[in-house]
Amino acid sequence: MPNNPTLDKNMTETETALRREAARLLSQGEVAVFLGHEEGWDGVPVPFAASTAAEAGRLVWNPLSAPHLAKYLLDRLEGDEKVGIVVNGCGSLALDRILKDRRFPRERLHVVGIPCSGMLDPARVAALSDEERERVLKDGPVDPGLFLDRCSWCDVPNPVVSDTLLSEPLPVVRHRPEYPRVAELEAMDREERAEYLRGLYERCIRCFACRNVCPACNCRECCLDQWEPLWLGRATSPAEQQMFHFIRAFDVAGRCIRCGECERVCSVGLPLMELNDKFLKDITELFGVERPHIPADVEPLGCFEPGDPDLEDHG
Amino acid sequence: MSTSLASGAPTAPKAVRLVRAADLGRWLDALSAGSRVWAPQSVGGRPRYRELTPGREGRLDLEAVRTVDSPKAALLPQTEPLLAYRRAKDPGTGRPSLDLTPVPPAEPVVLFGVRPCDAAAVELLDGVFLTGDFVDEHYKARREKSVIVTVACSAPDRACFCTSFGLSPGSTREADVVLYGRSGPGPKAEPDAYYCVAYSDRGEALLTSEASRSAGVVEPPADEGQKLEDTVAAFRNLPTPLAERVGRVDVVDKLDGLFESPYWEKVAARCLGCGTCTFVCPTCFCFGVADCAAGGRGVRFRYWDSCKFPHFLRMAGGHDPRPHKKHRTRQRFMHKLNYHYHRYGRYLCVGCGRCVESCPVGLHLPQVADEVRGLEG
Numbered sequence: 001m002p003n004n005p006t007l008d009k010n011m012t013e014t015e016t017a018l019r020r021e022a023a024r025l026l027s028q029g030e031v032a033v034f035l036g037h038e039e040g041w042d043g044v045p046v047p048f049a050a051s052t053a054a055e056a057g058r059l060v061w062n063p064l065s066a067p068h069l070a071k072y073l074l075d076r077l078e079g080d081e082k083v084g085i086v087v088n089g090c091g092s093l094a095l096d097r098i099l100k101d102r103r104f105p106r107e108r109l110h111v112v113g114i115p116c117s118g119m120l121d122p123a124r125v126a127a128l129s130d131e132e133r134e135r136v137l138k139d140g141p142v143d144p145g146l147f148l149d150r151c152s153w154c155d156v157p158n159p160v161v162s163d164t165l166l167s168e169p170l171p172v173v174r175h176r177p178e179y180p181r182v183a184e185l186e187a188m189d190r191e192e193r194a195e196y197l198r199g200l201y202e203r204c205i206r207c208f209a210c211r212n213v214c215p216a217c218n219c220r221e222c223c224l225d226q227w228e229p230l231w232l233g234r235a236t237s238p239a240e241q242q243m244f245h246f247i248r249a250f251d252v253a254g255r256c257i258r259c260g261e262c263e264r265v266c267s268v269g270l271p272l273m274e275l276n277d278k279f280l281k282d283i284t285e286l287f288g289v290e291r292p293h294i295p296a297d298v299e300p301l302g303c304f305e306p307g308d309p310d311l312e313d314h315g
Numbered sequence: 316m317s318t319s320l321a322s323g324a325p326t327a328p329k330a331v332r333l334v335r336a337a338d339l340g341r342w343l344d345a346l347s348a349g350s351r352v353w354a355p356q357s358v359g360g361r362p363r364y365r366e367l368t369p370g371r372e373g374r375l376d377l378e379a380v381r382t383v384d385s386p387k388a389a390l391l392p393q394t395e396p397l398l399a400y401r402r403a404k405d406p407g408t409g410r411p412s413l414d415l416t417p418v419p420p421a422e423p424v425v426l427f428g429v430r431p432c433d434a435a436a437v438e439l440l441d442g443v444f445l446t447g448d449f450v451d452e453h454y455k456a457r458r459e460k461s462v463i464v465t466v467a468c469s470a471p472d473r474a475c476f477c478t479s480f481g482l483s484p485g486s487t488r489e490a491d492v493v494l495y496g497r498s499g500p501g502p503k504a505e506p507d508a509y510y511c512v513a514y515s516d517r518g519e520a521l522l523t524s525e526a527s528r529s530a531g532v533v534e535p536p537a538d539e540g541q542k543l544e545d546t547v548a549a550f551r552n553l554p555t556p557l558a559e560r561v562g563r564v565d566v567v568d569k570l571d572g573l574f575e576s577p578y579w580e581k582v583a584a585r586c587l588g589c590g591t592c593t594f595v596c597p598t599c600f601c602f603g604v605a606d607c608a609a610g611g612r613g614v615r616f617r618y619w620d621s622c623k624f625p626h627f628l629r630m631a632g633g634h635d636p637r638p639h640k641k642h643r644t645r646q647r648f649m650h651k652l653n654y655h656y657h658r659y660g661r662y663l664c665v666g667c668g669r670c671v672e673s674c675p676v677g678l679h680l681p682q683v684a685d686e687v688r689g690l691e692g
Binding site: 040041042044046047048049067071072075200203205206207208209211212213225227233234235236237264265267268269270 | 359360361363383384393394584585587590591593595603605607616618621624625626640675676678679
């Protein structure tokens, strides 16, 4: 059953509360910096690190506050300052990914949570006429196709990690994830699929935006950056392009939170979630995990069970 | 190709022709017979600038405001072999040696449907690769065999700011031929024909060639001289939306004193550290050199690298002079708006708007150029 995303009508109040809470945390010295969004040049929210109470006044929370922020924590590993961060439901999954992967200490965080019923895709909204855009952002109604893809299956409206919640939690309706985009990939035979993927990856410009935005791509040093051993040749040949994307897909398999940020930042529009979705679907079918994109303490591809039935096959 | 970096006034046309939009495909086919041809194409739903290859996905898209990637790859390929080698034995002494095979010479290439800003970017690349103490033979070989056919912009969009750098939607800089939509500029211009104006000998040769003539590139009606002049002027005087906000960019002196500004920390806090801006940029030219070798033979090639990547400057032994994102982000903007100016007398930006459109977190050059004006220092 798909989700039916809507826009929160009280975002202006939430934004005021967010600014107040961030200003409080900064002025009382509870955090040294607060990660949120500010208004970008074209009005679309962009990631922003406020370091004073006055700067907290620049924070925004609106239907386009889509970019996740947790990945920026890895820029702040040095030192022991506390960091504030705002997350909605899916943003908290990104944060939890980094916490479950033990890449940032929970005790250095103050998490401000905002229940969320849906966020618009900035690119889809940018494509609207000026009048349509104003109408949509002001009071709707909003075409469901304008929401981020991830909103259409989201069943985590409330942050799974938070220290302060800025509004009342929303009712939760659980549903089994569906992966409509995988069917086509699965229907292809091997040669067709190889040809299809070659064609996709040939369009890649190797800018690494997908990796850099991905909360599951959080290794201390990415193997794709290493020279010795050289996992990824620097030539943009068809073979290296495939290696790049296969390595990335396999490395995040089992840890992908299905946020689709990789697709959002891809300047050449590659449908990168197709392969990630395939792995998620496989995890459900092979290991019986119904919601494999939700970070958990025990994850099928991240644990070892002495009673694993597969062990018999391998002596 | 100009070897002087002085910006010249538009040179006098050497030839004028007319081509119907419906004949463009035919013209490209005719040009393909003697050259490799690159052109803006729709690939996977996005406008891309790539080589026209029979059978490969892609549909000519001359009216896309800007392609995701710039035409620079035609002159500076993302991956470019420099030489091939094979381990051998010197027949005289029996000592190990290397057989070196140079790469095949560059083939003629037509860069078709280039935007005026991107053609102007080639002038900046020429400055880097063709002037000074070192001339890059690989770039030079490609450049000497290139013909640039630009298409003047009918409808600059909200990310366009070429006029901030003294260019215009009808700029002829580094263009051998410019196509001007016959109906003039306008938001929904779908010209049924283009005036084709040659500004160089190479352009004249291309326009007046038998291949072009037989593909429908013909003399314009004799009574359209004034209309052509008015059309050219209309393109040249067209404003660009983002430049209205940014104004003329001239911040080299200001940035002289801002190397240590805390501003760069703010910028770095937003930067994702990916290489999108550098790879889509028509003027970013940094590259690395690596070998792909196995079994006693190999290829040495260069590849686009990015100052935004954490390993860009890391040296043998592990030292990195720019260890933090702050250093790397600062480098890119300082290079474009200060260092390059000091060295070449030109800003390393043509206002194409690709960083505005492609940066995943809305961090782009016009904003930085505007913000540094207000900084103290």
